Amino acid sequence: MPGINQIKLPIATEIDAFEAKFKASMQSDAPLLNRITHYIVKSKGKQMRPMFVFFAAKLCGGIVESTHRGAALVELLHTATLVHDDVVDNAYERRGFFSINALWKNKIAVLVGDFLLARGLLLSVNNNEFALLKIVSEAVQQMSEGELLQIEKVRRMDISEELYFDVIRQKTASLIASCCACGAASAGADEQTIEKMRLFGEKVGIAFQIKDDTFDFGTDDVGKPLGIDIKEKKVTLPLIYALNSVDKAERKRVINLVKNHQDDPKKIQAIIDFVNSKQGVHYANQKMLEYQQQAFDVLYTFEESEARIGLEQLVRYTTERKK
Template sequence: MSKLDEIKKPIENELESFEDKFKSSMKSSVPLLDRITHYIVKRKGKQIRPIFVFFSASLCGGITEATHRGAALVELLHTATLVHDDVVDASYERRGFFSVNALWKNKIAVLVGDYLLAKGLLLSIDNNDFQLLKIVSSAVKLMSEGELLQIEKARRLDISEEIYYEVIRQKTASLIASCCSCGAASAGADDIIVEKMRLFGEKIGMAFQIKDDLFDFGTDDVGKPLGIDIKEKKLTLPLIYALNKVSKTERQRIINLVKNHNEDKLKVEEVISFVKNNGGLAYAEMQMLRFQDEAFEVLNTFPDHPSKTALEQVVRFTTERNK
């Protein structure tokens, strides 16, 4: 049994029930669509987002039917964004499987993403879950803005540490924040508690993304190809920090490698060595742990509860994972 399996044991039945409801929420009368959504569900990951929704609800009043719908809403809208992202990035793989656009081409992938988005919206509207819909829709808006901000900055490669934090706050942290605030809202928590859980989720999301960025400079057996961010001309925290530690000439030389030689394996390895030799990894890890500590500070304002302990364990899992 994995560490995460142990952590989620108290909500195992809720997660199994959620999976059934999530699958049924995707059903359609179009055989092709059902084939594709079945393929998507079959490739599901670690259930991190539903886990945050359920433990947050449990901490803030108790798991309800609305909690299940909130978890399904988050997953539907998140899955829609992933399908669309693979089209935008011309990516033909996700988690070691072919992407939807690789198997069924871009046009169908875009339409499937639209369908999942619509199903999420209808799930909330049909059940009058307007607060949950507002929370998750705000996250999707931020995710889109974060993607566009990153694309804009990638063109000029002029991203600062402050802009990097803003990008990951919008792109990644906003979704985990919506999981935690959805959980609280579904349990009937007041606005102050919902906002507190949103902030908790945002801090975790920041730490989670920095951890993901660190994988780019580690070994290539973690499920993420080595140097993929460099190949995609993404300036992540380890590289940003290292660039700020060297002379203007050296900085320009490295930026030139990222900009013009990002397909050359030896040049990518040179950039990775540059980051390691200039303290980029150590600095990024320190910032990741800072965000983790800030998340714990928020969580520690809640009274002792088994779900509080479980959330602490999930946070540690996200920053200590090896893939």
């Protein structure tokens, strides 16, 4: 399984060019804003979303200037949502870096998120990229609806497996779906092909989130259980499966434990042990592989090419990564 840096080799030049353009898209006359956006660029992750945009474009006709704008639009709007999320969640760290609200406080963080959102809108409008703007705006709407749906249901702990998939399809998969649709649209693909790429991205996004959810019941690099989602009282697929495999009394006991653990390490470990004893992670991994295969089924309707191989490697990376 190649690492993420090896995957991007076929489009390395495009990604390098994109990074420069993305940085330029956040320039402002306000010195404070420039310091913050420079920090955002420095602390960015593995560039997976732009890679999906560029590979999709390459698969569907070729990378053009519109592709770069599509990738920048996705990153601007997604980064805006992350900055706002950290404020809402009182989160002080992201990807090993301090969050914007941790360094510059909530008011500034909210304004920075608003600025990034506005820059994304202007980038689209000023270049008549209305099709790309529609694709990404629909994804942001779905992400917000998915988050609110999760918040509403978590309070009552009544999330079924069907509802779980609805939530992650909106919250996570919609963004990767928009990356693939944007890439195809930027290359001039027809509506049928754009929808095919959107569906491919949705399947990848669901598999990606399931993989993320399994990490909660494993260990970190020093062998210490994680349990981050449990601490936040999120109901994920491994837990849902485990709860559905026991009688009503045991289910109630574990749900009460999730609701009232008060960050007690022993209680959190008891929940992790319960899920693992019921093969919750194994079941989730099987479901993840089902969605991975569904993504491949869509991808393999395209002729084999460098871009298709790159997307296949990206899919494998999302499901085989260690963190």
